[in-house]
Amino acid sequence: MVATRSDTKLVTLTIDGQEVTVPAGTSILQAAEANGIEVPNLCFQPLLRAWGSCRLCTVEILGSRGGLIESCAAPVREGQQVSTISQAVVEARQFILQMYLIDHALDCPTCDKSGECYLQDNTYLHNISANPFRRPKIAKPYVHLRETIDYKWDRCIICSRCTRVCDEMIGVTAITIAGRGLEAEVTTSYGVDLRDTSCTNCGMCIAVCPVGALTDRHFGHHPWELDAVETVCGFCDVGCTLNVEHNRGIVRRVTHLWDRGVNLGYTCERGKWGHEQVQDPMRLRYARVRESGEQLDVELDEALDLVAEKLRHFQGGGFAALASPDNTNEDNYTLQQFTRSVMGSNNIDRLITRSQAGVDHALLQSFGVSASTASMQEMRTDSHCALIVGPDIGFSEPVASYWLYWALRYRETQMILVTDDHQFLGDRSNRWIKAAPGAEGDVLNALAKIIIEAGLARDSAELSDLTRQMSSVDVDAIAAATGVTPDMLRESAILYATGGRGVHDGETEYPASTIWHTVAAGSPNAEATALAANNLAIICGHIGKPGGGVLALRQNANAQGSIDVGCHPDFLPGGLLTGDDTSRSIFAELWSQRWNESAVPQNGFKPLRGLPSDAGVGIGGLAAAIEAGTIKAMYISAQSHQWAAPVDPQLLAALAKLDFLVVEDCFNSALTALADVVLPTAMFLEKDGSFTNLDRTVQRVRFSVSPPGDAHGSTWHVGEIAGRLGYSLPSNNVSAIMDEISSVVPVYAGVTFPRLERGGMQWPVTSFGAEQTVYLSVGRGLAPEDIKIVAD
Numbered sequence: 001m002v003a004t005r006s007d008t009k010l011v012t013l014t015i016d017g018q019e020v021t022v023p024a025g026t027s028i029l030q031a032a033e034a035n036g037i038e039v040p041n042l043c044f045q046p047l048l049r050a051w052g053s054c055r056l057c058t059v060e061i062l063g064s065r066g067g068l069i070e071s072c073a074a075p076v077r078e079g080q081q082v083s084t085i086s087q088a089v090v091e092a093r094q095f096i097l098q099m100y101l102i103d104h105a106l107d108c109p110t111c112d113k114s115g116e117c118y119l120q121d122n123t124y125l126h127n128i129s130a131n132p133f134r135r136p137k138i139a140k141p142y143v144h145l146r147e148t149i150d151y152k153w154d155r156c157i158i159c160s161r162c163t164r165v166c167d168e169m170i171g172v173t174a175i176t177i178a179g180r181g182l183e184a185e186v187t188t189s190y191g192v193d194l195r196d197t198s199c200t201n202c203g204m205c206i207a208v209c210p211v212g213a214l215t216d217r218h219f220g221h222h223p224w225e226l227d228a229v230e231t232v233c234g235f236c237d238v239g240c241t242l243n244v245e246h247n248r249g250i251v252r253r254v255t256h257l258w259d260r261g262v263n264l265g266y267t268c269e270r271g272k273w274g275h276e277q278v279q280d281p282m283r284l285r286y287a288r289v290r291e292s293g294e295q296l297d298v299e300l301d302e303a304l305d306l307v308a309e310k311l312r313h314f315q316g317g318g319f320a321a322l323a324s325p326d327n328t329n330e331d332n333y334t335l336q337q338f339t340r341s342v343m344g345s346n347n348i349d350r351l352i353t354r355s356q357a358g359v360d361h362a363l364l365q366s367f368g369v370s371a372s373t374a375s376m377q378e379m380r381t382d383s384h385c386a387l388i389v390g391p392d393i394g395f396s397e398p399v400a401s402y403w404l405y406w407a408l409r410y411r412e413t414q415m416i417l418v419t420d421d422h423q424f425l426g427d428r429s430n431r432w433i434k435a436a437p438g439a440e441g442d443v444l445n446a447l448a449k450i451i452i453e454a455g456l457a458r459d460s461a462e463l464s465d466l467t468r469q470m471s472s473v474d475v476d477a478i479a480a481a482t483g484v485t486p487d488m489l490r491e492s493a494i495l496y497a498t499g500g501r502g503v504h505d506g507e508t509e510y511p512a513s514t515i516w517h518t519v520a521a522g523s524p525n526a527e528a529t530a531l532a533a534n535n536l537a538i539i540c541g542h543i544g545k546p547g548g549g550v551l552a553l554r555q556n557a558n559a560q561g562s563i564d565v566g567c568h569p570d571f572l573p574g575g576l577l578t579g580d581d582t583s584r585s586i587f588a589e590l591w592s593q594r595w596n597e598s599a600v601p602q603n604g605f606k607p608l609r610g611l612p613s614d615a616g617v618g619i620g621g622l623a624a625a626i627e628a629g630t631i632k633a634m635y636i637s638a639q640s641h642q643w644a645a646p647v648d649p650q651l652l653a654a655l656a657k658l659d660f661l662v663v664e665d666c667f668n669s670a671l672t673a674l675a676d677v678v679l680p681t682a683m684f685l686e687k688d689g690s691f692t693n694l695d696r697t698v699q700r701v702r703f704s705v706s707p708p709g710d711a712h713g714s715t716w717h718v719g720e721i722a723g724r725l726g727y728s729l730p731s732n733n734v735s736a737i738m739d740e741i742s743s744v745v746p747v748y749a750g751v752t753f754p755r756l757e758r759g760g761m762q763w764p765v766t767s768f769g770a771e772q773t774v775y776l777s778v779g780r781g782l783a784p785e786d787i788k789i790v791a792d
């Protein structure tokens with residue numbers, strides 16, 4: 001078992017003459033690797049339980065009671081003397097490899113895995129040039145498990161890494177090992193196509209296969225022909241690190257960096273195959289301009305000239321912009337600056353759903369910051385009890401759900417699920433309360449009522465208001481509506497309040513519990529549900545503790561960063577209020593220097609010296625403002641990819657009434673269909689910058705391949721338009737934009753690209769050199785007066 005933050009007991013042993021100290025429970029293999037001693041292995045996979053089947057990790061325990069042992073499955077012992085390189089070890093490994101090679105296909109020249117196969121590497125490493133053990137080889141054809149995955153039996157070493165990852169991490173158990181001995185094979189139940197099983201197409205079975213048994217059907221290249229770029233996925237707010245391998249301007253595959261990023265190398269379908277969406281032939285390549293009702297392809301310069309010419313007539317509150325929550329921090333900072341400083345409008349928000357906006361608002365009301373207080377990886381390091389609210393995280397943020405399965409299996413975390421969405425977690429968790437969509441908040445309020453009545457709530461100024469609100473909550477009726485007994489609701493409430501321990505006489509302090517909540521695009525009552533979740537965490541005192549807090553899953557890759565950098569009508573970057581004169585003057589001074597008077601067009605358009613003070617219109621009020629004729633022109637930066645949420649139909653209907661609409665997008669969409677000018681935009685694999693994920697981790701997004709045709713990143717488009725209006729944005733230097741963000745957003749003060757090169761950082765990072773913040777607490781991202789119970 002891997003070490004956790006709470007494992008404090010340490011063990012000292014000697015490996016190859018080197019004294020090492022590691023937490024108790026660490027395997028010899030992990031102890032060796034943590035100290036730079038490599039131990040060959042085939043069936044070991046980080047984070048999965050030790051399997052001990054291949055024996056290649058054999059080491060020798062020295063001394064009279066020693067002998068050969070599988071190091072992946074053997075925990076360290078105090079004072080142990082271990083050799084990973086003794087004669088006996090080397091001979092044992094050579095014998096094991098020769099056994100494997102008896103039946104192995106040895107088709108290395110045509111195998112996809114050649115050059116990165118653990119069996120091939122170890123055959124060279126252990127100097128196996130001949131095999132005294134032989135019998136006729138059995139060859140079998142490829143089995144097409146699904147459209148993305150092939151299986152080749154005669155390369156398989158039955159190490160079960162694929163079936164273990166499917167079961168233990170992904171939680172779906174779509175594949176299994178059937179048969180014994182020479183008949184053993186990786187297959188599905190009854191041999192059906194994987195598409196007809198619970199398979200999520202995450203591709204993790206391919207990723208963990210140490211040989212070429214499970215292969216990527218879409219990949220037909222030699223690994224050594226490829227260049228690799230480490231970047232962050234742009235298809236949800238987990239923010240997985242991806243190793244993007246490409247050549248000749250095309251991404252060929254995505255592979256895994258096991259010790260990197262918030263995902264520790266694990267990916268889902270979006271991370272594994274999403275590059276095919278980025279390289280879809282239907283991507284927008286050229287700018288289009290509407291003429292006589294029809295959109296026609298034009299040169300990009302012509303489209304940008306037209307946008308600048310038109311927008312100069314809408315300077316002021318008649319203009320609005322929507323930033324994409326899938327765009328980088330630098331893109332979004334640039335667009336809000338353009339909207340405020342050039343167009344003179346506070347009508348800037350993100351292209352998000354009403355339910356996402358509701359969750360943002362709920363976080364702001366409860367904690368004074370619109371951000372999750374908890375961290376995803378705390379599920380692995382500190383969790384004792386988790387309350388999971390809303391639709392299937394396994395669909396919306398799959399890699400986040402992996403840590404739930406992991407915590408269930410390895411930390412025995414108590415898990416309470418509040419949703420009626422059928423999901424695999426429900427089948428495995430301790431308690432599943434089937435609340436209908438929109439009724440999750442009622443269940444949370446019932447839990448709060450039980451906790452208050454049991455005397456487990458922390459006293460606070462607003463607790464009496466909440467107690468009064470809870471007087472109308474009928475616990476029995478809610479239990480009946482969700483198909484559980486009132487006792488089960490009571491048990492769940494007590495478990496949550498006591499960090500999974502239950503009430504014990506004389507105990508007043510309990511471990512923390514966490515709440516994870518997600519919302520469907522059209523979820524009713526999203527804000528009320530999020531507020532109920534936040535209230536529950538606050539009354540139980542779970543905020544500001546490891547393994548506690550609230551994690552709000554908001555689905556878009558940069559949903560968090562786009563608020564942080566000021567894409568909100570009420571907030572400037574860093575959360576400063578647009579209505580505050582001092583705050584505005586700070587930004588006005590910084591931004592107004594970018595005007596180039598000689599380039600400003602004439603005829604009414606003015607270089608602004610101050611920033612607008614009027615209250616802006618946000619995503620929720622846009623449709624009405626357009627209908628009322630207050631907003632007449634808009635710039636929308638969209639990323640309408642396969643996993644994007646649909647745009648609110650009311651907003652779409654209103655957009656048709658604008659005098660002028662510019663849409664940046666990567667695909668044709670409902671938005672581009674309405675636009676007067678369409679600008680083709682780059683996707684995350686095609687640009688540099690940063691994203692901030694669901695647990696406040698700021699990470700580097702790196703350019704991997706060029707965008708198609710005339711497509712460019714949003715920063716570039718906006719910079720070009722601003723330039724035509726006499727305003728110079730540093731749109732070609734995203735590192736400089738991040739430096740500016742760090743200088744104006746206090747929680748990003750210590751975030752710079754050079755620091756991000758070493759890995760992501762969770763804000764607040766309050767100064768250059770300061771540590772990141774894993775969970776928010778009073779004084780570390782939260783002000784005591786801002787943590788509030790919100791009652792009706």
Ligand code: FES
Binds near residue numbers: 052055056
């Ligand atoms: Fe230890 Fe396979 S890695 S037995």
